[in-house]
Amino acid sequence: MRHPTPKHLRLRPCCAVALSLCAATCADASAPAGDVQVGVVQFNDQFFQRPGAPKVDVSRFEKGNPSLPGTYRVDLYVNQTWTGRVQVTLRQIGADPANVAPCFDRELLEQVGVDLGKLSAQATASLTAQQADANACLIFADLVDGGHAHFDNGEQRLDVELPQAAMLRQVRGYVDPRYWDDGVPAAMLQYNANVYRFDSGNLASTRGYIGLLGGANVGAWRLRHNGNLTTDTVGGTHYQSVQTSLERAIVPLKSRLTIGDAFTDGALFDSVGFRGVRLATDDQMYPESQRGYAPVVRGIANSNAQVQIRQNGNIIYTGNVPAGPFEISDLYPTGYGGDLEVIVTEADGSVHVSRVPYASAVNAVRAGITRFGVTAGEYRDPTVPDKPLLVQGTVQHGFSNLVTGYAGVTLARGYLAAVTGMALNTRFGAFGFDITQADTRLANGQSRNGQSVRIAYSKLIDPTGTNVSVAAYRYSSSGYLGLQDAMQLRSLQERGQGDSLMSGIPRGLLQITINQNLPAGFGSFYLTGSSQDYWDRGRRDTQFQAGYTNNLRRINYSISLSRQLDLTLGRWDNRVMLTVGIPLGFGSHAPYLSSSVQRDSRDTTDAQASLTGALGVDNAATYGVNVGYDAAGGTSAATNVGGNATYVAPVATLTGSASKGTGYTQYGAGMSGGVVAYGGGVAFAPSMGDTVAIVEAKGASGARITNSSGLRVDPWGHAIVSNLQPFENNEIDIDPKGLPMSVELKSSTERVAPTQGAIVRLTFETEGGGRSVLMRASFADGRPLPFGAQVSDASGASVGTVAQAGRIVLRGLRTDSGELRVKWGDAADQQCRLPYALPPAAGGKTNWTAVDAACSTN
Template identity: 40%
Template sequence: MERNLNLKINGTLKLCPLAIAIATAYFPVAQAADASFVEFNTNFMSPDSKSRIDIARYEKGVPVPGKYNVEVLINGVAMGRYDLQVSDGSGALPDGAICLTKKTFINLEINIEKLSKASLELLNGADDDQCLPVDQILPEASFDLDTGEQMLSLAVADIYLIKRPRGYVNPALWDQGITAGILNYNANFYRSVTRNNESDALYAGINSGFNIMGWYFRHNGSLSWQEDAGRRYQSLDTYVQRDIVPLSSRLTLGDAHTTGEQFDTLAFRGIQLANAEQMLPDSQRGYAPLITGIARTNARVKVMQQNRLLYETTVAPGAFEINDLYPTGYGGDLEVIIEEADGSVQRQSIPFASTSNLLRPGITHYSATVGHLRKGWVEDEPLLVEFTWRRGLSNRFTAYSGIQGNEDYKAAQLGLAVGTPVGAFSFDVTHARSTLPKQYESFGRSMSGESYQLKYSHMIQQTGSNISVAAYRFSTEGYMDFMTAMQLREAMDNNDRQIELYRPKSRLGLTANQRLPEGWGNFYASLYQQDYWNQRGSDRQYQFGYNNHIGRINYSLSASRNRNGEGEYETRYMLSMSIPFSSDSLFSQMSVNLNRDNDGRLREQVGLSGTALENNALSYSVSAANANKGGSSSGAFNSSLRTPWTTLQASAGAGKHYHNYSLGMNGTAVLHSGGVTLSPYSGDTMALVEAKGAKGAAVSNYPGVRIDRFGYAVVPYLNAWQMNEISIDPKGLPDDVELNLTSQKVAPYSGAVVKLSYGTTMGTPVLIVLDNDSHVPFGADVFDGEQNAVGVVGQGRRIFARLAQQSGQLKVRWGEAPHQQCLLNYQLPNRAKANNSGMLTLNGRCVAR
């Protein structure tokens, strides 16, 4: 914000206490091309001309010269932290000029081609690290430097900025993190006692990793132990990843899984390169149509969906394009409203429905995998080669294809996704050919076939009907997917004559949701059916449900029926209710569940749950259940306690002829150069916050995350590739600790541990009142024995300072001449003598040098 101040203080008016000191030390300095100033009459600051202080800098509203690391905002959008320089006037730049390097201007997305000739010549003639005045590069911009908040706000005309989609973060700001070790753990001990048996079991799941120089090593596994079966460790994944930013892709080496977007997911050992959609801005992920139109005037354009505003912008006369809508799911057609400057309105409807295969125009997804199928699926680890490709051709069409195979199996897929006014369709066909071992000539030397798949989704706005997933797949008798073909070959190689691999023939899946009129709730239904070529019968699953509420009481009714291939049915009916209580009650919610099966067995369960302690660190629940027809009554207790270091769980249950209990813990340990920091949360992309001396300070909005006694905290669940704001709440800090910075923003790589350091100033806050013999002017600077600035002289010869030593000598200076300096000895008293604000008050005399 630009400030215009033209004030002259004269006459007998006296200045407010600390006005100039506070204004110059903490208030923002606003500048534009025509900087204005305030003129002060120094006679009213100190009648003694010998001790008069030079306040020319304050008159001009100029910050203290030096280098600052500040958060830069352009038109209110955070662009990251950069160094800036405030000139002291000793060189070619005027006193107080604010300058940034050429490299910084480029990283700030300034459209160099739109700059004036003079600005362009200045920029092109500079080295990358040469400091250039902001008002010379962007003479029409206004800027506001707030040294207290360490923030530079720039107001720049759009013509000087490179147009980027919403949510865009400059890759130059992405942070690959520090060298760190990560251990996410989940450990449980379980003991069960029945009338005839006692058993103990132990489980520990780990997700560990090590990050170094942009390489992310990961290992996932589990250790299980049972009293009667012994110990077993199972490795799930072990791989290393690295991001290839120019390709918006991620490279994976080791034991991992294929993407599963077009072919079935397979566990492989090898190498994979695949696009990372998360690197794109939020507004470029998923599917949303490209909107084009023509405005006759400077028009206001709105994009609506079901009477909800999704997007609004202002466009110039002529053709316009909107390509940065956020993904809108299955929400129905879009209405584009163009409000012209003359009051006229244009409207157009954009059909919108999405399947998982649709992409925005111009967006490409791909994956390339070469390796071997891992043991555990088949023993001989056959070769696996897979490549998939998908590209958005236009608003309506997305094409996709893929290949998969090895020397004994080959499959090729071709498909097309289409968005239409009556819904979104996708259709693909996969041809596969499997070569069998020679000894099985009776089966034929090879088997080949096709698999056809059709998907559909649609939202009918007029009726509130949402068919979110409808998929049908039919496979011919000779078709086999990769896994089935490899298992069949292995069985044949092992002379297994009892080969019984069920090959799917057809599969149908349907999910539908119907919103009823206001107050009548919501109805949903789902259907799944699968048939096999070499098995009679089919698997079927049906489910129907209804949700609504009466006041604050939520309830749901559902019915499900399952049929297996042998023709056996299982039917269940369920009623569930959730009843909230007062927030200050011991229990905040009651749940009721009634369950009945097709044999007439009825089970009733009632539960109570609640939370306690600060930030609901303790959660607990009790439940009781009863069942008829041979069933029995039972009860259970569950609890979870989130500590600053880990999350603890405990549970117990008992019923007829049995009882059990379990203990568990989960969380994260991060190993870094400063030691080991523990967290009660488990995450993969994290921030390591460093704030020495700030023990106990709360971090961001994560309950229970606080700075530990070593000065560190781990913040989990950061959004990769996007800006995350990490703040420290200074409330509760000791009086002798002050945060130099309370908030920072960071955009981490996926899987990174980024370090954010928050400087602290240690020292006792002291108010020193100088006696009448101390001829010290208002606004004089105060330094400690190590020449650190610790305070400033205010009205009435009062000094507020933060002192690191229990005793020592301060120097007060208001000029370079010896008679413009004096020395002040101090000895801090006991903290018990502090005033109500926690500040010590001293009396002292400043003696001329």
């Protein structure tokens, strides 16, 4: 039985092409159209022959490299997109041993993404009959009209071409939870250690700090502990336990369970710390195209049409739809503003355009999506000695493109608060409105009751390109207290330390963030700030940052204004700064010169100039030097000079700094990184995130991991790839450049979809490890060996093929002398013995070695 083959694998019957270095090939042109002809090729051996040279038997190549029947664990690609790793069974079809095909059952079809409801009656009957006959092998092309499946033995991958009509509809970026990888049992530790020394006249101090994040993974469970050790010459040495928690993903609920110390999410109420249990929606478990807010686009196509969606002139989606109603619900979030322009191009060329309002409101979620959070435990705040019980629940639901509703309740000792609100997406912008009612019973027996109302707005104003990212106003009545303020006030009263908050009771808070792109060549402007007044204080706190940035050819410059609280002096400080920067040269190693002048409300002028750059192939080393000048009110001046350097080593990141100024000196050094212990050993990393992959590539020391700058396989064959995206497909690549000459990678790419906090193990298979040799082989009379002859070692394993002029490329020779077998036919006079002897490796290195060898036929 013959089976259809993917189009990109079919050979065209063009047999008249002559190639200088390899044989012309042709498919069996007499075969019926659509039949498998992969590997069924004929070689014109006339292109191999030299006058007087032995004739080479090339018939063994006519079947290509057929796979053997068996069960394989392979990468599954559907329409050229990796979707996970699956187990597939290959069986021989018919009498031809070379006709081996992958077998499909109901489970594998579901993994491919076939809509089983769209299969033909005959295909459905075959699947039903297969359940009673475990040896039945169903071919993909026989089950799915227009579908093809091809197994690549060399790459260990199964390629499936699935027509859209038979495809189960999934949103973009979807990864089936069955492919989520919880990783291997492992222990991990991230660390950040530094020491800082300063000497300023009569005051000198040495301070040390070690920040630690350690834990262990077992299955889906993640144990984490965060703490730090501090020491200084005055206060001594102290260890602080910041938080300890046990977490895991709850897949059916798309949520995360946390037991121990953590924080509430702050979506509806202010975020607070707790020790207890929390179950809450984990947005990362949704495909990227389902996170955040984006509207559902609906319409009607009169024929097979193309739908294109634009936002602010940018194409953000293009797809084909059949005649009839269509719905597009997997748009990626694209910031805060810009209505969507929907362009439907019909089969006859007619075009229809419509608009959908799009502005992301505070707390808005997609239509049909529900987010929730439930927390129970002890309230945790370093400023509050007691630990009152805390219960909180929140829910958000997208009722439509236009309306999201949300509500929540918080209950603690002497405190009850409830919130309800909605987010609206309109053509005038996105609005959010909510009201919170809070009742507080204080320790002195008094009660406070009040409300807090919040209004939020966001909009991209198309004519001017002004992006009002956030504009919010919150008004709180005099009796309203948030949870944190209520707990602090209760604690102060219980300890007899007063009946009022030092920070004051908030009244009105205005927040705004604006980004404005100016016409081409005129740069951009930004403004962000807030203004807060209080019921029990006459002073208004206003802070802001505003700036303008642009460039003149290669010169970058910016002007910024800011108002912020100076904690050292306890006063508000206004500052203006001008910054100018220019690269001194071209390329990644060109130094960058930056200069700035700053003046504050105390009439202090601060001028700084710095030079920064990077060194090394991977920019692993960075450096910076700076000089500065300070003039306080024109009465005194001070100068300073300093430098810093960072080196990303294979196992850690090292930093150092030093500076000297008028009346002081400073020195500092640091080291950071991570370590993982697992069943395969111990691996180190210069930096490590929450979700990581351990790369195992035996013998590939020095090979570069392209996912991170400067990351290479260590001498023990390990590397840690940090900051993987959980619940998404992550591609890990090894660049063969930098590998020892004697080592080959069987595959340079692996893919994985880890769960949050997972430590996954990826093994890259390698071959070699011995010496690499270019052998110039000939017969005793000097004639070169036949082109295309097969070369095998003493065990009979194939190690290479004779190339032009008798050259043989050999890798992984583990002995300096031995004997190879060369064969160009089955007859006794079509074989010879090829003894070799290699010179000693210089300095123990295994670089390429070129030798001559003579083949003997006796």
